[in-house]
Amino acid sequence: MAWILLVAAIATEVLATSALKLSNGLSNVGWTIVVVIGYVASLVLLARALKLEMPVGVAYAVWAGIGTAAIALIGTLFLGEGMNLTKAAGIVLIICGVVVLNLAGSH
Secondary structure (H helix, E strand, C coil), X not given: CHHXXXXXXXXXXXXXXXXXXXXXXCCCHHHHHXXXXXXXXXXXXXXXXHHCCCCHHHHHHHHHHHHHHHHHHHHHHHCCCCCCHHHHHHHHHHHHHHHHHHHHHCC
């Protein structure tokens, strides 16, 4: 159950961050509402996952790492942001770091 909550926290955080770009500096009220609701929901879901005894280091690494990689990909695919070899390598390194932390946390 903790992992389901964590995945939901990541999804709502990614939605909120994508909406942040679309909010035009929080000047678009509709997207600003999505930002606020998304970030609050994400933090509540993360807190619930932690309450279920998920280690905070693992939870935060997965939440931040997967969220960062997802936003970089969304920016490239849907928001007109560029992708280059350095950026792609950074995403791969983030994912590798999350995997290593999870492997270390499982022992």
